[in-house]
Amino acid sequence: xxxxxxxxxHSVIEKGQTVTLRCDPISGHDNLYWYRRVMGKEIKFxxxxxxxxxxxxxxxxxxxxxxxxxxxxxxxxxxxxAELEDSGVYFCASSQGRRGIRSYNEQFxxxxxxxxxx
Amino acid sequence: GDSVTQMEGPVTLSEEAFLxxxxxxxxxxxxxxxxxxxxxxxxxxLLLKATKAxxxxxxxxxxxxxxxxxxxxxxxxxxxxxSDSAVYFCALVGFSGSARQLTFGSGTQLxxxx
Numbered sequence: 001x002x003x004x005x006x007x008x009x010h011s012v013i014e015k016g017q018t019v020t021l022r023c024d025p026i027s028g029h030d031n032l033y034w035y036r037r038v039m040g041k042e043i044k045f046x047x048x049x050x051x052x053x054x055x056x057x058x059x060x061x062x063x064x065x066x067x068x069x070x071x072x073x074x075x076x077x078x079x080x081x082a083e084l085e086d087s088g089v090y091f092c093a094s095s096q097g098r099r100g101i102r103s104y105n106e107q108f109x110x111x112x113x114x115x116x117x118x
Numbered sequence: 119g120d121s122v123t124q125m126e127g128p129v130t131l132s133e134e135a136f137l138x139x140x141x142x143x144x145x146x147x148x149x150x151x152x153x154x155x156x157x158x159x160x161x162x163x164l165l166l167k168a169t170k171a172x173x174x175x176x177x178x179x180x181x182x183x184x185x186x187x188x189x190x191x192x193x194x195x196x197x198x199x200x201s202d203s204a205v206y207f208c209a210l211v212g213f214s215g216s217a218r219q220l221t222f223g224s225g226t227q228l229x230x231x232x
Contacts, residue, residue: 003161006197031218033219033220035219035220035222037225040224040225041221041224041225041227042122042124043162043207043209043220043222043225044222045219045220045221046217048219059219080133091162093162094162094218107135107164107220109154109161109162109163110161111159111160111161112161117164
């Protein structure tokens with residue numbers, strides 16, 4: 001079974017340009033998460049989809065970031081316009097649907113996209 | 119809010135040395151605790167987990183015990199190998215509200231020399 005895949009693996013753009021990152025979750029996983037690691041610091045949550053709906057986008061840094069999940073399958077994260085502080089590694093993770101109020105389904109991570117904004 | 123404080127790196131050890139990476143957390147209620155590992159060029163992988171106090175998670179010779187009294191989840195391995203070189207992240211999932219996202223520490227880069 002294929003794992004979580006992300007594209008591209010690396011992206012180098014100039015400040016002010018637009019970049020779109022893509023994540024393909026494990027087939028059948030309802031939950032999809034985006035995280036970001038900036039400058040070797042902690043990995044921070046950005047947002048969470050349940051199928052095609054945004055369950056929680058409290059971690060999105062500002063309105064330059066737009067995430068979508070078409071038909072509850074793959075997801076894209078667009079940064080427009082990109083700023084220097086957006087540089088970092090963007091991780092995507094997916095998990096199965098939740099079974100109970102205290103249940104936790106393991107999140108499976110992709111390899112990440114390294115974004116460099118010059 | 120929830121937070122994880124992890125031992126600063128990088129850590130460099132000789133093969134067969136003992137490893138400890140400290141991790142403490144702040145969370146309401148009773149979070150589940152995790153250690154994730156990222157090998158060079160790969161994504162994050164779940165290394166081990168513990169879901170309640172005094173639980174011990176273990177995998178590949180690594181162990182960590184959920185200590186509620188000290189709010190800690192330190193990672194240990196008795197004898198490291200070169201292949202253990204990676205970045206290790208301590209993380210938690212809280213159960214306040216409906217949030218199920220992971221809260222991570224800053225990561226610890228481990229290099230094991232032959």
